Amino acid sequence: MNDVMSLSQRADALEAKMARELDYIVIKSRIYQMADGDTGPGPSMAELRKQKPNGKVLMGDDPRLPKMPEKPTLMDFFKYRFGPSMHLLQSARHAVKGGLPEKMVLACLLHDISTAGFIRGDHGYWGAQLVEPYVDPEVTWAIRAHQVLRFYPDESVGYEYPQSYITSFGEEYRPDQYIQDDYKRMRDHKWYMSGRMITVHDIYSFDPNVHVELEEFEDVIGRNFKQPEEGLGFDNSPVAHMWRAMIRPAKYL
Numbered sequence: 001m002n003d004v005m006s007l008s009q010r011a012d013a014l015e016a017k018m019a020r021e022l023d024y025i026v027i028k029s030r031i032y033q034m035a036d037g038d039t040g041p042g043p044s045m046a047e048l049r050k051q052k053p054n055g056k057v058l059m060g061d062d063p064r065l066p067k068m069p070e071k072p073t074l075m076d077f078f079k080y081r082f083g084p085s086m087h088l089l090q091s092a093r094h095a096v097k098g099g100l101p102e103k104m105v106l107a108c109l110l111h112d113i114s115t116a117g118f119i120r121g122d123h124g125y126w127g128a129q130l131v132e133p134y135v136d137p138e139v140t141w142a143i144r145a146h147q148v149l150r151f152y153p154d155e156s157v158g159y160e161y162p163q164s165y166i167t168s169f170g171e172e173y174r175p176d177q178y179i180q181d182d183y184k185r186m187r188d189h190k191w192y193m194s195g196r197m198i199t200v201h202d203i204y205s206f207d208p209n210v211h212v213e214l215e216e217f218e219d220v221i222g223r224n225f226k227q228p229e230e231g232l233g234f235d236n237s238p239v240a241h242m243w244r245a246m247i248r249p250a251k252y253l
């Protein structure tokens with residue numbers, strides 16, 4: 001009998017060994033499972049234990065993700081969590097070119113951080129909440145409002161209902177009732193035009209050849225975003241846990 005393993009047997013054995021040795025077990029939050037259309041029972045711990053007898057669930061940093069500094073700044077989230085973010089950077093540059101005040105440039109830079117790093121649906125509401133303790137109230141208001149105002153044209157500033165929405169949502173699509181209600185509240189608000197300006201600079205047909213560096217906005221962030229000394233996620237603010245969820249999205253408890 002030949003007791004030398006074939007190459008593929010050896011590869012399989014090595015893979016099995018590595019899987020056993022991995023010292024962590026990833027259990028995703030329920031919301032990821034539901035996003036896959038699955039409301040069945042969660043993963044079986046007993047089953048996962050069998051595969052990784054020495055495995056521990058993730059209670060610290062996720063080794064699959066870039067390590068974040070101990071006291072993460074907004075810039076760190078852009079670098080290590082938000083991905084390329086070209087849409088946000090181009091929107092912010094567009095806002096600079098359009099002569100918007102600095103705090104509104106910041107609003108354009110941050111308007112979609114929830115889609116970039118957290119949750120898509122209602123991203124304007126989530127995004128506004130994420131930044132609320134650190135920015136001017138008008139910035140928070142405008143980020144929340146862009147979620148709603150995106151659906152409504154405003155001829156006075158040349159804003160049309162986005163063609164891409166017709167393609168993506170269909171001709172028949174109408175915003176949910178709570179969006180319609182918020183629109184009625186927002187259109188008469190003193191900061192309406194600030195929210196509207198985000199939609200004007202929220203460019204969807206951005207140029208793939210235009211590269212914008214985050215560093216271009218370092219000073220704008222420095223002057224308009226009150227970076228907590230302890231780091232985002234560790235400053236005991238009402239939203240600190242939301243930033244921590246982006247630092248460790250698969251934390252077990």
Ligand SMILES: [Fe+2]
Nearest residue numbers: 111112146147
């Ligand atoms: Fe948005």
Ligand SMILES: [Fe+2]
Nearest residue numbers: 087111112202
């Ligand atoms: Fe956007």
